[in-house]
Amino acid sequence: MFDNPSRYAQIIKAEAKRLGFMSCGISRAGFLEEEAPRLENWLAKNMHGEMQYMENHFDKRLDPTKLVEGSKSVISLLLNYFPQETQREDSYKISKYAYGTDYHFVIKDKLKELLQFMKNEIGDIDGRAFVDSAPVLDKAWAAKSGLGWIGKNSNLLTKQVGSFYFIAELIVDLELETDSAVTDHCGNCTACIDACPTQAIVEPYKVDGSKCISYFTIELKEELPGSLKGQFDDWMFGCDICQDVCPWNKFSKPHNEPLFNPHPELLEIDKKAWQELTKETFDEIFQKSAVKRTKFEGLKRNLRFLEE
Structure with missing residues (x-):
């Protein structure tokens, strides 16, 4: 049992696609060594303002094994939210991610379905779903999983796709074949x-x-x-x-999730x-x-x- 990390990764990615996720990448759960000094420095310079919650659970932010006991893999997922239509020109503006139904609910349901699928297909897996709701450095994990690179604006960027997508994770106690990080493609652009x-x-x-x-x-x-x-x-x-x-983001294409329609x-x-x-x-x-x-x-x- 649990002896085929490559096949498991394939079926998980296929199911993620069926559920409407734009892409899925996998990395080994462990301490985010490169992120630790960056996060410490960012907090020390008070760049989080009044977002006091960013100071909490420092260790858990950097190490998913402290969030999910016995965790071995971080499954990162992207869900497109780029809208078909945007607000009129003579309007006050809201961020495109907030046009439709709150993404927390939409993605949480999809993640629960994906985790249940994994349990049905693979066996007794323990794991937790995260959608911007716990101390998880989602962009760092998505980059580590090969889903894009963190750009100069600190957003995750992906060739042919851009950055108008949500990032979510499943942290599980299952050994899976991992993906490799991609290179930075911001170049000289500012x-x-x-x-x-x-x-x-x-x-x-x-x-x-x-x-x-x-x-x-x-x-x-x-x-x-x-x-x-x-x-x-x-x-x-x-x-x-x-x-x-x-x-x-010239490559962004409209999402096909009805719940995100405004x-x-x-x-x-x-x-x-x-x-x-x-x-x-x-x-x-x-x-x-x-x-x-x-x-x-x-x-x-x-x-x-x-x-x-």
Whole structure:
């Protein structure tokens, strides 16, 4: 039993594809040696701002065997969210990942199905699913699994695909054939660094989270700093600038996940309608969306900041 790592990897990848995942890569579970000093340095410089949770479980972030006892493999998966249609030009903007149903629910269900498939096909496997909801360095694992490289904007980038996808993991106590990391293809390009209105990409491959528009519009709970007025480029929830300007995203193709389709009204609303947003409309449009994370009051705060 459990004696065919190569065949297991093949059937897992085939099932992941059937479930709608864009790609699947596998790496050996163990301590992320290269990431440790980077994470320590990033935290020491307070680049996480008020995201205190980033300081928690330092050891677990770097070693999945501390998250899942006896774990041997990290299965990384990508799920496309690039939309067919985007918001109208004269609108305040929300990040494309939040257009449809909250990705946590969509991906969690797919991961549960994949894990159940593995148990049915292979045997008694112990494992856990992770979707941006536990101390897992998902981009580092996806890069280690050959699904792309971490670009200058600190996002995972993939040739022919870009970066508009979610990353998720299954950490399991099953020995699997692993994949090799790919090389960096950012070259001399600095499009993301040049385009960031708040200079959050402080140097290639390093983002100061506490300067990012996404941080201000989603994570920060207090009033937004007046010194940044006029720098948000009409983003009211999240920000896609460093992805929109990335040359690799010219290859992005629309997703085929119905749950990620936006509420029709989201694509129709202009700035004036956003300014008059009521709690009822907010609840209707964002009923199952990740935008609910900032709550109605948080979105109104962001809109006030953009209007002034």
